[in-house]
Structure formats: C-alpha cells, structure tokens
Amino acid sequence: MSEHDSVVFDQGLDLECGVHLSPLRVAYRAYGTLAPDASNAILVCHPLTADQYVAEPHPLTGKPGWWARMVGPGRPIDTDRFFVICVNVLGGCMGSSGPCTARSHDDATLWGTEFPPVTIRDMVQAQAMLVEHLGITRLFAVIGGSMGGMQVLQWAADFPERVFAAMPIATASFHSAQNIAFNEVSRQAIFADPDWHNGHYREQGAVPARGLAVARMMAHITYLSEEALTRKFGRRIRHEPSGGIARGSLFGEMFEVESYLRHQGSSFVRRFDANSYLTITRAMDYFDLGADHNGDLSSAFARTPIRFCVVSFTSDWLFPTSQSRTLARALNRAGANVSFVEIDSDRGHDAFLLDEPDLDRTIRGFIGGAAEHAGLGI
Template identity: 75%
Template sequence: MDLNTSTEIAHRGIRLPGGVTLDCGVHLATVEIALSSVGTLNAARDNVVLVCHALTGDQYVAERHPLTGKPGWWARMVGPGLPIDTDRYYVLCMNVLGGCMGSTGPRSPRDAAEAEPWGTDFPPITIRDMVRAQRQVIAELGIARLFAVVGGSMGGMQVLQWAASYPELVFAAVPMATASFHSAQNIAFNEVSRQAIFADPDWSGGRYWAEARTPARGLAVARMMAHITYLSEEALTRKFGRRLRGEQHGTAAPLSLFGEMFEVESYLRHQGSSFVNRFDANAYLTITRAMDYFDIAADHDGDLAAAFAGTRTRFCVISFSSDWLFPTAQSRAVARALNRAAANVSFVEIETDKGHDAFLLDEPALDRTVRGFLAGAAEHAGLA
C-alpha cells in the first residue's frame, strides 16, 4: 500500500480483511479504521511512531480538525522540529475502534447492505480490541515494526497494551498520564457521565439517530463532568478563581439561581456544548466502558510484571504531579513492574499544577523528556 513520500498529511480509511474478532467473542466482519499520517517513511520502514489518542481524541493529531476548525489535538508535540519530529519520524494516528470519526463504531452501518447503524447493539470492546485492530492496520501498511508507540491517558493504556501484546513489534514505548488498570474512582466518574446521557429525554433508548435527535444535554453534562477531572484545583483557581462573568469589565451579571454566575460555569458549558458537535453519544458510552474494562494484569493472575516478561521494549513512563485522575503512584507501579520484568525503563514525574491534561498543554519539561527519550531510542535503534 502506498504511504507518504513527503511530510504532507495524508488521510485514509483502511478496511481490515477478515474483520476483527473481539474479546467478547463477537466477530466484526466489516471493520474500517480511519487514520492520518505525516512525515516521510524511510527506506527501511523502521521510523514509524504510532500516536494513540485519549478518550475524546481522534486521528487529527497534527492538523486542523475538519469539524471544529481547531488545531490538531497534539499539534504542539507532533510536527517538523517538534518533540515527535516529523522531519525524522513517520507519524501515524488512528481513530480507535468504537470511535466516531471514520472508524467502525456504534454510528457505523451494520454491514454494507444495511444502512441502519449499530447503535447500542454495537458489541462491547476493550483496549486490547482497539490495539488488535491497530496491529492489523500496521500489517496492511506493510510495516514490520514500530519504532515507538506514544500516548496519554486512554492513549497510554493503548501504549501499555501494545507493549504487552506485541512486544516484538515495539522498540520504544511512552505511556503518560495513565495506569495499568482503571480505578474504581475512575469507573465511578464514567458511570455518572453515562447516566447523564441515559437521563436525557432525547436519548430514546439509544436510537436517537432514528428520530433525528441527539442527547445533547446529557452528552454535554458528561463532557463537563469528565473535564473537571482533567484539571487540577490549582489550574481551575488560576484560570477562573471565583470571578463572576463580566466582573473584570465591570459588567458582572446580577445574581441568579439558574443563570451563568461564575466564569468557570461558563467555561464548562462551552466545553460541553462544543463537544456534542463532534462526538457520538453511543461511541462515548462504548469507549468509556472499554476504559473501565482495562486491567492489563488480569490475564496474569494480577501480576503486572508477568504481562511484560521478557520484553525488549524500551520504556519511558511519564506522570504529572497534580494529576489526580491517574496519579503518579499508578505510574510508579507500572515502572516497578517493568523493573521486575527486567525491562529497560525510565520513569519521570513532571512537576506541574495543570492536572491530568498537562500532557496536552504547554509543558516544556514534557517536551524535553519526550524529545530526549526518542532521540536516545533512535540512536539505539540505529535510525539515521
């Protein structure tokens, strides 16, 4: 299959021959994965970096999003001369299985002969299913081995799953702001978000699309709930404090029980309303549940080190000091398990008050860490 011969961004959908058999036992006969690529694939095809996106991300990692018009979700990290340097690496990013930006998911038709979407009948998927589909895409592209797999949050879960499932295919791995399992607290947050969607009168039992409806209010509340967990108290205080809307301009709104009183409220409502324009509610339910199922040690009697036994992958595990959604202790546990597995592992905790979303924001220490680790790994890999 033809791949990039220049640094221009390319988009395509890859149809997987034979489909994908899921962990739940269901076989999806028709599977397409949407992806973008940027950079130049070298002659040896060994300079490929796979970037894995988080819960509400997609394949638009480095370029303007076609729906929102905003820059790619990691445009500050992926590009010429940036930490994931597209002058040196060929970068792939795929919309996960179960997503809603071109990959097969609840919004997709059940088969080529039937236009009706899967909806709530879409089978439950796991992070391992997402990675299994990505592995098949890599094979279809004729890539024998990935130089690196990089991602944060749910993307970090995919990085760990790649290293556990296909260690021979991953030279270097950078899981950040993540954990080897989804905690009870995080499952609880996800369930509150899902219940907000279910409670929306336009939910229509999950068949909202059949009635030309969208459970916009429920999905917006779900996004608002999740977004709170992505930030730290320090970040919220620094950005908004207790300021009323218009207060800095001397035009603060009068006190109101139901109106927008504080700037932080307005910010969250904006986050919620803009989210519903680009994300499908059933896809949100499917992907949050996939995160909840994630426990990489479960197939090894709870022994996380056993999941990486014998690995030759080089790891850089990154956490952020103010991340209370995936706290540093969980990243340390991953690093210790990798040490017990005799893996080559570095661990970095970055001091920041930006919370879980620090991996998406301007954080110079993160840039230095990723750039330095990839450069060192490239030297060991013999990349020109």
C-alpha cells in the same frame, strides 16, 4: 463517514467479547515519510475524546490538531524524521468501526447501541492490522497519554517484538474504582437525557446534547486540578459586555468557571457521538492489564525487549503518580529498560496536552536516545 481516510478489512476482527466484527473499518491519518525499510514509524494513540487528527486542523471544528504542539515538523515527535500514524480507536466516531458506522456492506443501518462492547485490546488489534497493512513490521515507538497510554501498554504486552520503544504518559495499568465511578456518572447523565431514546436518537432525529454536555463537564473537572481551576478562574464573576455583573437567573452563568464548563460541554457535543462516548468509556473501565496476566502485572512484560519511558504529572489525580510508579516497578521486575519521571505541573491530568516544556524535553530526549539505540541514522 467515508470522508475520513480509512482502510476496510473484509476479514474483520474477532473481538474479546466473542463477536466477529466484519467488515472492520480503521480510520487514520499519517504524517511524514516512511523510510524505505519502514524503520521510522511512530504510532500515536489518542485519549478518550480525541481522534486521528493529531497534527492538523480538525475537519469538524477547524481547531488545531489535539497534539499539534507535540507532533509536526521540528516538534518533539518530529514528522521530518518520523512517519507518524494516528488511528481513530475502534468504537470512535471519526470513521473507524463504531456505533456511527454501518453494520455491513449490505446493511447500511448504523450500529448504534448494538455495537459490540470493545476493549483496549480490541482497539490495539485493529491498529496492528492497519500497521501491518502499511508495511510496517516493527513500530519504532508507540506513544500515548491517558487512554492512549493504556493502548501503549497493551501494545507492549501483546506485541513485544513489534515495538522498539513505548511511552505511556499519565496513565495506569488498570482503570481505578474512582475512574470507573466518574465514567458511570457521565454515562448516567447521557441515559437521563430524554433525547437519548435508549440510544436510538439518530432514528428520532435527536441528539442527547444535554446529557453528553453534562458528561463532558463532569469529566473535564477530573482533567484539571484545584490549583489550575483557582489560577484560571478563582471566584471571578462573569461580566456582561455592558460592564454589569452577569446575573440573569439565580442559576445562570454567574461564575467564570461555570461559563467555561458550559462552553466545554456544548462544543464537545458538536464533535462527539454519545454512543461512542458510552462504548469507549466502557472499554477504559474494562482495562486491567495485570488481571489479564493472573494478577501479576510484571508477567505482562516478561523479558520484554522494549525501551519504556513512563511519565506522570504531580497534580494529576485521575491517573496519579502512584499508579505510574506501580507500573514502572512492575517493568523493573520484568527486567525492562525503563525510564520514569514525574513532571512538576499544577495543571492536572490535562498537563500532557498542554505547554509543559519538561514533557517536550522528555519526549524529545527519549525518542532521540531510543533512535540512537535502534541505529536509526536519521
């Protein structure tokens, strides 16, 4: 996977599980120009199934970057003003150390299922090494949605002096029982695929495509909302090009929503690795920032100098507003400078990736205000 831009840290990284991961490979993309004093860097943290190609066409699918509408010249995260970094998470499958990278310089076999369990904190530690390597002592901002938001919170908790502003979007300080349950169903779908071969599918020349696709289909439902599904598909029946109703067999693709989900599943398999999916979903399940601080979330942010902006969406039932409000109140208890807004949208959790003008305005405004307070004359 050396085709992705990456930095190799031979000193490696001590993971939370106790394993020393060496060498550590961190794949990333950067956009814009770093100011001479390195004051204008923004780290964008990607959600579960995205990657470092945030603002440019994806090398495998050719589709636009997953947040190209938010990151770019003149966009709310403006690459004309800021140096924007996006790092493939540890355990990912786009170049950073993970199940699909080689074990070491001497051992070219791939990690596969033996890749050690990683946590959100491990991911952030790896990002911090890259940020330091790039000569940046303090990030102007760390921004991310969903699992990216978990990384934002971990950054804020672990490196309060190395972050000026933090924007956790559609996220929570812990992964709820319901979300762990959804992840478990996704994983069981992969395990149930005969092509999974206990994780050794590459050696067998196979891909657990059915299992991974079902995992994606199920997860995708949780990213939407009932209103969004009804508005997009309703009970509409698929029509053949000839104009007839697409019946085929009883369980063929009859409804448009089925066809849509199957497409989501099959296109996901082409760009994502099953073992990475297992590794990263587990990292999300482990996440509980409050528990890491003796059950008191506010103590994770005690006396933090960071400016926060917490954002949630009305129809997001995967990371509901109540969890963002809990987070915002914990930040209040810590005396933090925190903004909190719930954006009205019927598109569920995925709203943060979609055309939501209020989110654009919120991100642009928060960054602008923070830049003014940081004294960034750009």
